[in-house]
Amino acid sequence: DAALRGRSSAGRSAGAEAPARRLQTADATAAGDNTAAIAIGVSVGVAALIGAAVLGASMLVRTKRRKVDGQFKAIHVLDDVAEEYEHRKEAVKNEIDVYVARLDISTGARQQPPHVLERHGAFMAEWRAFLDDSSIFLVKEYTPSLNLRRACMGNAEPLSREVSASGALSVRRVNMASWKPHDPGWLPRAPPITPPMEVARQLVRFKALDARLDNFAKDFATLQEEVFPAGGQSGADTASVRSVPAASEASQASTQDEPQRYQRSSKGDRLDDEVEMLNSFMHPLLCRVAVKRFGVLGCVSGEKDPRPGMPINAVVVDPACWPSIGRANNPKGASAASGSIYTWLNIAKGAEARFPDAVHAHFATAAEHESETRAKFNSYGSGQYVIHAIGPKVSSVLEGVTDLSHTYLNVLSEFCQATRKAEVPRVLRLPPISSGNFLANKRLDRHMAQLTSAALSLAFAQLPVAMHDQLRGSQIELCVFQRREQQEYEAVFEAKASESAGGHLRLAGDVGCVSKRWGTFDWIRQKNGPRDRLERLSALLLTQRATCGGGYRLPGTSGGREVKLDLQAMCAGTRV
Numbered sequence: 001d002a003a004l005r006g007r008s009s010a011g012r013s014a015g016a017e018a019p020a021r022r023l024q025t026a027d028a029t030a031a032g033d034n035t036a037a038i039a040i041g042v043s044v045g046v047a048a049l050i051g052a053a054v055l056g057a058s059m060l061v062r063t064k065r066r067k068v069d070g071q072f073k074a075i076h077v078l079d080d081v082a083e084e085y086e087h088r089k090e091a092v093k094n095e096i097d098v099y100v101a102r103l104d105i106s107t108g109a110r111q112q113p114p115h116v117l118e119r120h121g122a123f124m125a126e127w128r129a130f131l132d133d134s135s136i137f138l139v140k141e142y143t144p145s146l147n148l149r150r151a152c153m154g155n156a157e158p159l160s161r162e163v164s165a166s167g168a169l170s171v172r173r174v175n176m177a178s179w180k181p182h183d184p185g186w187l188p189r190a191p192p193i194t195p196p197m198e199v200a201r202q203l204v205r206f207k208a209l210d211a212r213l214d215n216f217a218k219d220f221a222t223l224q225e226e227v228f229p230a231g232g233q234s235g236a237d238t239a240s241v242r243s244v245p246a247a248s249e250a251s252q253a254s255t256q257d258e259p260q261r262y263q264r265s266s267k268g269d270r271l272d273d274e275v276e277m278l279n280s281f282m283h284p285l286l287c288r289v290a291v292k293r294f295g296v297l298g299c300v301s302g303e304k305d306p307r308p309g310m311p312i313n314a315v316v317v318d319p320a321c322w323p324s325i326g327r328a329n330n331p332k333g334a335s336a337a338s339g340s341i342y343t344w345l346n347i348a349k350g351a352e353a354r355f356p357d358a359v360h361a362h363f364a365t366a367a368e369h370e371s372e373t374r375a376k377f378n379s380y381g382s383g384q385y386v387i388h389a390i391g392p393k394v395s396s397v398l399e400g401v402t403d404l405s406h407t408y409l410n411v412l413s414e415f416c417q418a419t420r421k422a423e424v425p426r427v428l429r430l431p432p433i434s435s436g437n438f439l440a441n442k443r444l445d446r447h448m449a450q451l452t453s454a455a456l457s458l459a460f461a462q463l464p465v466a467m468h469d470q471l472r473g474s475q476i477e478l479c480v481f482q483r484r485e486q487q488e489y490e491a492v493f494e495a496k497a498s499e500s501a502g503g504h505l506r507l508a509g510d511v512g513c514v515s516k517r518w519g520t521f522d523w524i525r526q527k528n529g530p531r532d533r534l535e536r537l538s539a540l541l542l543t544q545r546a547t548c549g550g551g552y553r554l555p556g557t558s559g560g561r562e563v564k565l566d567l568q569a570m571c572a573g574t575r576v
Contacts, residue, residue, distance in 0.1 A: 071196050075192055075194055078203050081206045082142060085209060085213070087529065089134065123220070277531065277535065281541055282500040282541065283541060284500050284545060285468065289478050290478065291489045291490045292479050293480065295431070297340060308343060309344075309346055311383020315427065316341060316385065317389055317429060317433075319337055319391060319431050319433055320390050325355055325360065325390070326360070327364075329364075331348045331355060337431060345384055356378055359378050369393075374410060389410065391434035394440055400434070400451045405462070406459075408459035409459040409463065412460075415474075426473060430477065430478050430479065436482075461541055507553065507555055512552070550566075
């Protein structure tokens with residue numbers, strides 16, 4: 001009995017301990033599950049916090065980038081307004097100067113009723129005060145901030161504003177694309193040196209000055225009619241006054257004195273007017289330029305690029321980008337035409353993806369604008385000859401013609417030096433440099449064919465005569481890859497080539513003379529606005545066409561008299 005009772009007691013104890021063990025096991029399992037859930041929750045929470053932080057930082061960077069970009073655009077608008085204001089002020093001032101000169105030599109005008117003379121005196125006093133206010137603002141406020149922006153782009157030489165006795169000033173606009181900091185990637189750009197509040201204040205001041213200028217122009221038209229009424233002069237006064245035209249007559253006369261190629265277009269848009277002046281920019285060597293409907297690697301849109309290492313019987317021009325070829329020796333980041341060229345050269349992949357040291361050193365400048373217009377030839381092997389070139393960021397017609405001509409001049413010089421070696425082909429495949437994404441002023445996009453032809457003409461004019469002979473024996477292919485642009489380039493280059501290649505230069509009725517303004521040619525020495533400089537460049541190219549063509553033909557009913565020019569004999573008889 002005792003034994004049975006012992007076994008029964010032990011069984012009850014074991015039975016009671018088993019549920020307890022199961023409960024402990026279940027509790028341990030539940031605790032493990034809770035720990036895993038907590039760990040997962042903490043990981044998800046940390047990941048969410050990191051994602052939110054990254055998203056917030058990205059939004060903050062984007063907001064700051066948009067803010068900084070807006071500040072740069074505001075400065076660009078400010079400089080545009082300043083340039084336009086100065087052009088308008090100079091035009092009104094020229095008319096008033098002619099009016100004053102006319103008044104000084106006209107005794108009849110000085111005998112007008114007292115109220116007219118009082119009105120004249122009051123107007124001139126207000127005009128001089130306006131010129132003083134304009135000069136003070138430009139010299140003491142706008143120019144210092146302009147010089148700071150120039151210093152930011154590496155130009156330590158400040159702009160000096162020499163104020164003449166008449167209060168005339170010369171405004172030089174900053175090329176925003178030149179001094180704008182480079183894009184540092186995902187980081188926000190550094191803000192411009194000129195504070196936004198100062199930009200806004202200067203813009204308001206320019207608009208106020210421009211409104212005053214409009215009022216002066218209206219008052220001046222009324223005053224001129226009162227001082228010089230119709231039929232108010234006679235005798236000697238009339239004869240003497242005719243030598244100095246009235247302001248309204250002077251504007252018309254200056255246009256009538258100009259040759260047809262320099263007259264303003266009916267649209268009145270200053271950009272279109274300047275582009276229209278480029279019609280006369282041509283050179284006999286434009287005949288050597290053939291527009292091709294493919295890229296510099298010989299492929300049309302939709303075709304595959306040539307395989308790496310495939311030889312091409314031409315010297316290819318690479319429209320390089322400074323961040324990849326100058327700032328960092330890294331072809332991997334290039335895209336578009338440059339990316340295809342670097343893949344073809346087999347330098348865009350692998351650990352050894354880099355430009356030759358001589359090429360990188362040629363473009364390794366402290367700032368991007370310092371490398372613009374540079375060009376460098378390099379042979380990467382048989383059938384792989386490349387000229388790397390960095391074009392300017394074109395923002396105006398004048399800058400586009402001058403800076404692009406320097407770029408093409410360097411490219412053509414490198415090509416002529418390279419083709420002195422027999423193995424280098426005498427075919428140059430040239431893209432329209434600074435077009436597309438490299439164009440700072442998108443309004444110029446529709447005029448790039450005209451800008452390219454004018455810049456190439458000016459580049460040809462700056463080459464030595466020996467290189468002219470080399471290019472006459474070479475072929476230049478202007479490769480236009482975009483289909484929408486091909487017809488425009490073909491039309492512009494065919495028209496200019498046919499006109500500049502037809503024997504001796506045929507002079508028009510103006511016999512190649514630049515225009516008179518206000519009855520004199522003084523503007524050639526004194527004026528330096530965009531139209532003034534473009535007209536002088538056009539005269540230079542006209543001279544180049546005559547000398548390169550060996551003469552010119554004067555206008556006449558039967559073809560005109562032909563004048564021959566022997567350049568070698570002229571140079572042999574010249575002493576410097």
